[in-house]
Amino acid sequence: MDMLTNAPTTTPIAAPNHVSDQFAGITGHVGLVASEFTYKKDEEIFGEDEPAEYVYQVTSGAVRSYRLLSDGRRQIGAFHLPGDVFGLEASSVHRLAAEAIVDTTVRLIKRNSLERAAGADVSVARKLWIMTAGELKRAENHMLLLGRKNALERIANFLLDMDRRLSVTGMIALPMCRRDIGDYLGLTLETVSRALSQLQAQGVLGFSGARQIELRNRDRLRKMDA
Amino acid sequence: MDMLTNAPTTTPIAAPNHVSDQFAGITGHVGLVASEFTYKKDEEIFGEDEPAEYVYQVTSGAVRSYRLLSDGRRQIGAFHLPGDVFGLEASSVHRLAAEAIVDTTVRLIKRNSLERAAGADVSVARKLWIMTAGELKRAENHMLLLGRKNALERIANFLLDMDRRLSVTGMIALPMCRRDIGDYLGLTLETVSRALSQLQAQGVLGFSGARQIELRNRDRLRKMDA
DNA sequence: CGGTACGTTGAAAGGTGTCAACGCTTGTGG
DNA sequence: CCACAAGCGTTGACACCTTTCAACGTACCG
Numbered sequence: 331m332d333m334l335t336n337a338p339t340t341t342p343i344a345a346p347n348h349v350s351d352q353f354a355g356i357t358g359h360v361g362l363v364a365s366e367f368t369y370k371k372d373e374e375i376f377g378e379d380e381p382a383e384y385v386y387q388v389t390s391g392a393v394r395s396y397r398l399l400s401d402g403r404r405q406i407g408a409f410h411l412p413g414d415v416f417g418l419e420a421s422s423v424h425r426l427a428a429e430a431i432v433d434t435t436v437r438l439i440k441r442n443s444l445e446r447a448a449g450a451d452v453s454v455a456r457k458l459w460i461m462t463a464g465e466l467k468r469a470e471n472h473m474l475l476l477g478r479k480n481a482l483e484r485i486a487n488f489l490l491d492m493d494r495r496l497s498v499t500g501m502i503a504l505p506m507c508r509r510d511i512g513d514y515l516g517l518t519l520e521t522v523s524r525a526l527s528q529l530q531a532q533g534v535l536g537f538s539g540a541r542q543i544e545l546r547n548r549d550r551l552r553k554m555d556a
Numbered sequence: 557m558d559m560l561t562n563a564p565t566t567t568p569i570a571a572p573n574h575v576s577d578q579f580a581g582i583t584g585h586v587g588l589v590a591s592e593f594t595y596k597k598d599e600e601i602f603g604e605d606e607p608a609e610y611v612y613q614v615t616s617g618a619v620r621s622y623r624l625l626s627d628g629r630r631q632i633g634a635f636h637l638p639g640d641v642f643g644l645e646a647s648s649v650h651r652l653a654a655e656a657i658v659d660t661t662v663r664l665i666k667r668n669s670l671e672r673a674a675g676a677d678v679s680v681a682r683k684l685w686i687m688t689a690g691e692l693k694r695a696e697n698h699m700l701l702l703g704r705k706n707a708l709e710r711i712a713n714f715l716l717d718m719d720r721r722l723s724v725t726g727m728i729a730l731p732m733c734r735r736d737i738g739d740y741l742g743l744t745l746e747t748v749s750r751a752l753s754q755l756q757a758q759g760v761l762g763f764s765g766a767r768q769i770e771l772r773n774r775d776r777l778r779k780m781d782a
Numbered sequence: 783c784g785g786t787a788c789g790t791t792g793a794a795a796g797g798t799g800t801c802a803a804c805g806c807t808t809g810t811g812g
Numbered sequence: 813c814c815a816c817a818a819g820c821g822t823t824g825a826c827a828c829c830t831t832t833c834a835a836c837g838t839a840c841c842g
Contacts, residue, residue: 397700399782405700420682420689425696448682455681456646456674462688463646469695470651474623474631476702477742481798508821516703518799523822540821556625707830734789744831749790766789785842795832805822812815 362447364437369430375417378427382419384438388412391434392505395426396513406514408468409506411495418461432505476516479556484515485525486554489535493545504541588673590663595656601643604653608645610664614638617660618731621652622739632740634694635732637721644687657731702742705782710741711751712780715761719771730767 366389369375375386378397386393393410407426410416417428419441448455475484488511492502504511508519515522526543529535534551536544545551592615595601601612604623612619619636633652636642643654645667674681701710714737718728730737734745741748752769755761760777762770771777 397696399700399704401782403704403782405703407696407699420686425693449678452675452678452681455678455685459681459685459688460646462685462692466688466692466695467651469692469699470623470633472699473633473695473702474625476699477631477739478625478629507819513703519821520800520823521798524798527822556627556629733787745789746791746832747830750830753790783842786840788837788839790835790837792835793833795830797828797830799829800827801825803822803824805820807820808818810815810817812813 362439362443364439366435366437368433368435371430371432373430375428375430375436376424378424380424380427382417382422382424382441384417385415385419385441385444386410386417386428387415387437389435389437392431393428393434393436394431394506394510394514395428397426404513405516406510407472408465409510409514411505415461418458418465420458420462431510481515481517481521481525482528482554483556484517485522485529486551488515489529489543489545490548490551490555492543493548497545500544501538502543502545504543508540588665588669590665592661592663594659594661597656597658599656601654601656601662602650604650606650606653608643608648608650608667610643611641611645611667611670612636612643612654613641613663615661615663618657619654619660619662620657620732620736620740621654623652630739631742632736633698634691635736635740637731641687644684644691646684646688657736707741707743707747707751708754708780709782710743711748711755712777714741715755715769715771716774716777716781718769719774723771726770727764728769728771730769734766 364387369391375393376382376384388410390412392412393414393416394406395408395410395416396404396406398404408416409431410428417424419425444454444458448458475487479487489502492504496502506514508522511517512519512522517525526535526537529551530537532550534545534547536546538544590613595617601619602608602610614636616638618638619640619642620632621634621636621642622630622632624630634642635657636654643650645651670680670684674684701713705713715728718730722728732740734748737743738745738748743751752761752763755777756763758776760771760773762772764770
């Protein structure tokens with residue numbers, strides 16, 4: 331296993347300045363130990379229906395959570411970027427699989443130690459509930475997108491979301507390929523590519539490399555998002 | 557306001573025999589008081605972004621939770637049937653609006669009394685977390701459906717779900733119209749109608765009235781669900 | 783008896799998917 | 813150092829699934 335196999339095609343992502351340290355609300359209270367771990371590009375972090383032993387927080391890199399149909403169709407439920415917590419389960423198994431999109435470092439804490447902390451401290455239990463409710467809210471927004479928005483609206487929404495979450499200097503450095511974006515937005519990679527080209531032609535955005543995007547007209551995008 | 561205005565077009569739904577009493581896990585612990593209330597067909601129960609004062613459980617009837625786009629496009633996130641809890645929020649506002657699909661009776665308990673109970677009893681807090689996590693799991697399944705399944709697969713999934721949840725004697729008595737089904741599955745009402753007609757033509761199901769459906773071949777449906 | 787809501791079906795349009803070709807970059811191996 | 817393969821992204825042509833628009837029938841109700 332060569333260390334350079336599956337090297338990322340984009341530069342590693344630096345944590346943006348506004349990372350909300352969601353772990354702090356938990357670890358701060360009860361002094362839980364968080365260790366670190368690194369995954370190579372495309373490496374599986376955990377599989378669907380696998381026992382949920384850990385809860386994860388992205389330190390650097392990016393992660394996709396997804397479900398598969400038997401014939402290979404894939405729906406990505408969320409992208410996890412630096413600062414994001416993922417893999418948090420109330421039951422004992424993971425609802426979605428998770429993979430590193432690029433070389434990725436995560437902090438992790440044991441789920442059962444979290445359970446113990448929640449059992450001893452109601453404020454921890456409440457924090458866990460609120461985090462899961464936040465995921466639910468995002469999922470419900472995404473259902474609206476998947477069920478009722480057209481391709482341009484979906485792309486506009488995606489760009490604004492990425493802009494908010496990982497734009498540092500006004501440039502978006504996407505860690506994921508067109509297929510990942512398509513599987514997140516319920517589109518094909520070709521439709522994603524065409525929509526992005528169209529937005530570029532309209533002057534709404536500019537490329538410097540396929541994954542380096544500069545938004546030039548956020549108001550137009552917001553109006554397109556429906 | 558005539559009592560008969562907006563009378564339901566289908567007969568009221570009886571609670572199925574397998575209703576999981578999700579409230580029991582909460583009220584049983586701390587003796588919360590649950591009162592009852594009745595809503596007429598199409599009446600709003602609460603609106604999007606409205607303060608979440610109560611948590612609800614359907615006693616009889618049916619409820620739709622949904623979000624709207626500014627131009628009127630609607631995505632129904634869930635149907636709530638007898639026994640189901642809805643309107644449970646970790647934050648102080650409702651994420652989705654809710655309306656009665658037919659004349660509906662609900663049990664309700666005050667959210668802040670639930671909050672107090674959760675603050676005093678960790679097992680209540682845990683129960684709330686688990687309920688929200690269950691909703692999240694369903695939402696993630698639905699994202700897969702909305703993003704990656706075709707019309708027949710969506711309808712097959714829907715029918716099997718309704719069969720499980722409200723079939724008593726092998727007959728499904730749908731409380732909702734074709735438009736509701738379409739807005740739940742990310743389709744138009746015409747596509748829903750055509751898919752159902754097609755399944756009838758194939759002998760997979762039979763009608764006795766547009767909302768009375770008998771599944772004649774669940775295995776075929778399960779295979780169609782992908 | 784007329785109006786409205788609901789459901790079905792047909793015909794046509796359109797948005798997205800499918801299939802294919804091509805260019806570019808990267809990594810590999812001769 | 814160059815040839816080659818593989819992955820990624822873009823674009824074109826066409827197919828097809830779903831939507832749109834319309835007509836019609838039925839049930840219910842004022």
